Structure formats: structure tokens, C-alpha cells
Amino acid sequence: MRSLFILVIIIMICGCAASPPSGEVTREQTPIVEAVSDTSTRIPTNASTSATTTLIPTPMPPTFTPATIPTETPTTPPVEPTPIPIPARYGYPIGQPDHVPGDGFFIRHGYMVENTWFNPGYWHAGEDWYAVDGGETAGAQVYAVADGEVVYSGSNYPGLVVIVRHDDELFSMYGHLDPTVAVQAGQRVMRGDVIGTVLRRSDSVPNHLHFEIRTFLTTPEVNGATPRYNFRCGINCPPGPGYWPHNAPDLPSNMGWLNPTHTIAERAFPGTNDTTPIGNVVVATRPLSTSVSVWPSVPDGDPAVQPIEEIVLTPGEQFPLLEVYVGNEASNTLHANTYQLWYRILLASGQEGWVQAAIPSTFETSADGQPSTIWFHFLPL
Helix, strand or coil: CHHHHHHHHHHHHHHHHHCCCCCCCCHHHCCCCCCCCCCEEEEECCCCCCCCEEEEECCCCCCCCCCCCCCCCCCCCCCCCCCCCCCCCCCCCEECCCCCCCCCEEEEECCCCECCCCCCCEEECCEEEEECCCCCCCCCEEECCCCEEEEEEECCCCCEEEEEEECCCCEEEEEEECCCCCCCCCCEECCCCEEEEECCCCCCCCCCEEEEEECCCCCHHHHCCCCCCCCCCCCCCCCCCCEEECCCCCCHHHHCEECHHHHHHHHHCCCCCCCCCCEEEEECCCCCCCEEEEECCCCCCCCCCCCCEEEECCCCCEEEEEEEEECCCCCCCCCHHHCCEEEEEECCCCCEEEEECEEEEEEEECCCCCEEEEEECEEEC
16 A cells, blocks of 8 residues: 555656646647738738737639720820922933933923924824033933833944833833943833933934833834834834834824823822922923913813913922822823923912923924924923
């Protein structure tokens, strides 16, 4: 019995030694606190009931497609830049240094006219350009009228011939050039590039540039495999005859020749604008007259339409160009009266009106007395 009492005392002493001091926590009893993710938000409890803070996880938003937010339309439209006129795409084929192309020259024999003193009984298939002062044209510079590729350089017209295929698939031909031409076949040229100079001839024909615009390089019945007429140029001859018989069943315009001045004017500027100039024109150095009428519209023969005013033609004076009116490129009207080229210009007074740029003249005439010559009052700058 005594031994049992002693054993109980020993067990009680050992149990008291294993218990921790009051207020201490053993390692096994340390509470585990889970880490709070970044999506938890610290939400304070009501201050009047408790000062403690509880961590509550913020729920993830549900998956959804956000509504399209309309773009706000500005009440004031953006300021548009001032339009800059696009450079002319076509220009005249002849000129002198420090002058705009065409200035100081006139067309002595125009398109679809009869050259009575040289080749009566035939329609002229192009234009003969002469210098105004004395008609001495030898040495004048000859320019590519538009961007393109030289597809022919050779012949004896007399003088050399250069033909350029343009990007719009028209062909320009330059005849009676000095043998020292500046280009060769396969070469790319840009509008205004010098092709060569006008030949100084040794025959009785005055020096001039023969210039054509046409839709073909060669075409069977004109200058191809089966020419309809026995011209000197012969079979498959790119320069072609330059003339077409009056008694032919087709006119030059039906065969693919075009009025060069009409074609250049039609394609020189990109369009029209009621208020913004599309370019500028300049008064020629030697206009045919000293003044010109300004019209409210291109005259059509209506006697009720009268000019707005008369303006003095001062050589070198420039005018903003607003619009171009030009006749048909492939017109069937004969004689120089077929030439129709008008510019709508802005005057210094602020008014605007139409002026005639190309003027038919009887400097040369056909057999029936109709004008064969064209002079220029205004030229594209």
C-alpha cells in the first residue's frame, strides 16, 4: 500500500514538470494564419462597437463582355491643310531657257488643217510649231510633254524623230530634230526633259518642230504592215506620214491622231475647284492682241451673254487658274476654228471669268480661206 502511494506521488511530480508556464504557447500549439492574397481588402468594423479590423477577401469579378463606348464626336471639325496645286501632268513641247514651254511660239499649221503652200489636198496630222520672232525656230529646245519612255529615235524626216510612249498609253512624236538628240530608245523621260533641239534645215522649208499626239506607235493602214497610201515613210515606219489625204474615207482623228493642244490642255491639270486654284497661267510674251474679254461662261454664240469686262494683256502677268474648258481631243471639225481652249481665271479685282487661251488666226489659211494658225494669249505656268 505504501509502495502504491509513492508511485502516485512520483506521477504527479512528473506531470507538473511537463506543463508550460502560465501564458506560454508551445510550438505545436502555435496558431496558423493563412496569407491574405492581393485581392483582399481591409474592411474596418463599426468604430462604435469594435476597434478591430477584419480581412475579407475581395471577390473576383465575373467574366463579361464590356459594352462598346461610343467615340465622342468633336464639335469643331479639324482644320484642313491648305491644298497645294498638283503640278501639270502635260506641257507644251517647245520653248527657250528661262521661259515657260510654248512662250514665244505659235502653231503655224494646226491639226486637221490644210497646209496649202507645202502639201495641198492633205490634212495635217499634227502641229507645226514656229518661233514668233521672225519664224526662226532652229536651235529651240524640244521637251517631253509628259512622263514616259522613249520608244523610237531615228529616221530622217528630214532630221531625227523621237517618239515617247506615255504612262496613259498615248504617244508623242517630235519631228525635224537636230541629229544630236539628247535621248535614246529605252530611256525614261519626265515631263519637261529636253529631248533635243529643232534642226536647222538645208532646204526651202522654214525651220520648225512637227509635233503629234496619237493613240498608236504603228497601225496597219497608216504606218504598219499594210499602209493604205504610198507615203515615203514606208512599211512598219513608226514616224508615219504626218499627212492624210482629203479624199480618204477616214479623217486623221478616226485613224488615231489627236489634237495635240486639246490633249495637252485636257490632261494638264488634275481637275477643277470652285474656289481653290488648280494652278496658274501666264500671259504670253507676244499675245495676238493687247486685251482680252472676260466672259461669265464660255461663249456659245448666244447674243444675250455679254463679257464681264475687258482686261489688258500684260506679258508675264500671272492669274490663278480655276478651271479649264477644252474641245474634243479627237474632234472631226476641220480648220483651226476647231481649237477651243478657255481658262476660268481669278482676276485681281476678286471677280472670276473665262478667257480664251488659244486664238485661231488667218496668218495661214486653207484653200477655202479658213484659218490654219493658232496663237496663245495664256500659257500654263
